Amino acid sequence: MHGGCLSAKLDEQVVFNQLGYRESAVWSLLLASGYLKLKSYRIQAGRTQCELALTNGEVRVMFEEMIADWFSEFTPAYNAFIKSSNRIFFGNTIVSENGP
DSSP states (O other): OEEEEEEEEEEOOOOOOGTTTTTHHHHHHHHHHEEEEEEEEOOOOTEEEEEEEESSSHHHHHHHHHHHHHHSOOHHHHHHHHHHHHHHSSSSSOOTTBOO
16 A cells, blocks of 8 residues: 555444455444544445555554564565565565564
8 A cells, every 4th residue: 555545345334243254344344433434435335435545654564564574473485475575565574583
């Protein structure tokens, strides 16, 4: 999400027990909690389709670090995949304690 938007369906009736299996509930919660902002939306057949973006640079850094931590314990080959994915999505490298 290097300055781009994410297209997602939203559910205005977020039920927390749905977070484990409904993608729309996750995006709705991130929007409601201020981690994402609404860029545009349209309603089709009673469903809300939105273009979402990160709210600011601090949130972007938080997500970059969180994703890097998820995969920090995996094999070096997998870590190389994550680092290259980070360059694609965020336009930079993940810096670890051992260097980039």
